[in-house]
Amino acid sequence: MISLGDPDAVAPEKRDRLGLLRDHDFRDLFLSTTVAQVGYQITSLALPLAAVIALDVSEFEVGVLSSMTMIAFLLIGLPAGAWVDRMRRRRVLIVSDVVRAAVLFTVPVAWWTDTLTIWQLYAVALLIGVFTVFFDVSYQSYLPHLVGRDKLVEGNAKLETVRSTAQLGGPVLAGQLIEWLTAPVAMAFDAAAMGASALFLLRIKRREPKPEVARDSRIAAEIKDGLTFVLGHRILASIVACTGSWNLWMGAFMAMIVVFLPRDMGMTPGEIGLFFALFGVGGVAGAFAVGPATRWLGQGRVVWVSVAVTSPWILLIPAAEPGWRVWVGAVAMAFVGIGGVVYNVTQVSFRQRLTPDNMLGRMNATIRFVVFGAYAVGSIIGGVLGQYLGARTTLWIAAAGICTAFLPVFFSPLRNLRTLPEPEPEPAGAAA
Template identity: 40%
Template sequence: MSAVALPLVAVATLGAGPLEAGMLAAASWLPWLLIGLPAGAWVDRLPRRPVMLACDAVSCALFLSVPVAAWCGVLAIGHLLVVAFLSGISAVFFQTASYAYLPGLLPADELARGNARLVGGESAANIAGPGVAGLLAQAASAVAGVLADAASFLVSAVLLTRIRTAEAPRPRADRTGLRREIADGLRFVAADPYLRVLTAVGATGNLALTGYQSVLVVFLVRVVGVSPGAVGFLIAGMSAGGVIGAFGATRVTRRFGTARGLLLCQLGTAPFGLLIPLAGPGWRLSFAVAGGAVVIAGVTAGNVIKGSFRQAYVPSHLLGRVIVSMQFLNYGTIPVGALAAGALGAALGVRPTMWITTGLLAVFGLILLIGPLHRRPDLPVRPEDEPRQFASSE
């Protein structure tokens, strides 16, 4: 809901333009650059579920402050930026802990199914959430969508408390200092030919994805002329591709293999993003929905494949640090893409910016052709250079 509700509050309630919309998107992802690396080391030291519960509580309070400020008549763009930034810090810890939590609950041969179900549920929420936010914006105000989003974090916390399976114990790594622990994760990623390529393709893809998504609400409202209520339903239609991608990922990998399936998901779907800038009033809105849905399907399926590979491939005591080492670059390019798109939108116009960002999106998957990934049908199950060391470290 916040993906639509916060930009709608900025655009429809506070009169923000493309630059402010880009800043808002950048603020929520900037924490990955600032604290992502130490967050991974901290998560590897702590039990993961309590970290996630604390993050839910903090996020609920932050999003609740937006409607309170609006009702008091003091809401401003600066407030939204602070909420986006602080909730982004919470998201860094929550996402890192959640990625690292699943391998402690499931055996390795169930990770692909587990990830597909989790991502499928998330994709379903990405359909319902924007629609609910748009409906609330139409019926009441954009601020009402933020209030509903705050309540969703309470639901998350309640559901987390209902997990009965105890987290599997992890080998206790030597506490050699935070910097040393961070360096271990970075070295593991830098030395591995598969993780290096996946990090590079993720960083480039997020740069392009965030570029068009950060100005998408402005594009639909100001350029295409869509009402605030309809924006949520259009974005929900685009997000429908996520459900197809999540549940289609395992079928793709069974048919083509994990490595070739990943290539198909990334290279075969990204060019459809070029349909989005063709959107216009009436039937031409279908270009945006179709293009966005296919892109999101490919990205989601790729995320399922990459996530399952990483969880099975990386030793458990390093998993949190490896995740944030990769996300440091993957998510670190997101604020850059958001700010760049906002600046381009202000300087060149919103539609030309959509063409530039979706054009980059169309070609980013070619990075996967670098390295060994494209030369085999399946991704490996352990680092090939030191199989015994990492097999025993579990």
């Protein structure tokens, strides 16, 4: 939904602004991420708007649709981590991109043949979610191999800048494509982006060693190792609780905002795209703020401060009315974006630095199982509340929950921690 490393590793040296981008393999990963993130922004807006505008579904159905992409983390999130630790991660990334491209392309085809239904959108969202599980777990586990642990903060910051920039321009592009072509047809562009992402990944020359798997290793035992490692570590457990709480309420919030903006505020797809683009403005600012914020606050304190200070701005969104006041809420999204990106860059880097190589996949899968599973549950909660209380009231409830998400990390050792603890030793006898 934490700054880790030496202070000098938080920000690349000023004398070399390109840094890791000079590395051919990282540059290909960077380009793959760029095109995939632009495509992702299109589908993130087009998929729910296809349901709301093209199919005119209910609030509850929107909540279910929103949950489908994340429910895969509950279904296969834990075993995916153990499986990824047994496979070469780049190969998993490529296969995941290709399959997602094929699945996405079925939506415009169904629209052109007048056969698109909400059930197909559910299936598409679920399949996208399944392969996103494998992609994301592999992606976060692959980066330490590609750049080395000493450059993780720089690598994550550069990749987060891509994601934030995509959040800036992607929604605007998505909104215009939806207005010009309809939401289902716009998703063809995401399919093309996923295909391009796979091609860039194929260009990476650095090869991974074949994972070593203990002969007597079992998936269930490996899953247990991952759960024990994450939940038994006081700081990691507090991060899971914070991010899970944030995602629970953000799932409810995002499920209903795509109903609230077109139906209650009367906004067009283009205006909705611009609204979400302001979240991207905050994200870009947050990516540049990671280094200064970490040096100022310390590597632990920045975690809870980044969320606590920026979350209350989200309360301006359910207070919005049609006209200029809705754009005040859009500006508020930018402040939320700043805190979200600072939090994400630092806590992901922390997890990667702290975790042994042979536990990376299971650690990432365990955390994503909890936090994205929470998002799926939150989306359903949002749909149910929206059906009976309306979109605006649901947004008020969800926004209040988001404002309390920082409490687990506030009441943890991170509250006053300025530097990171030493990495954990590799568990004795753990399967590789």
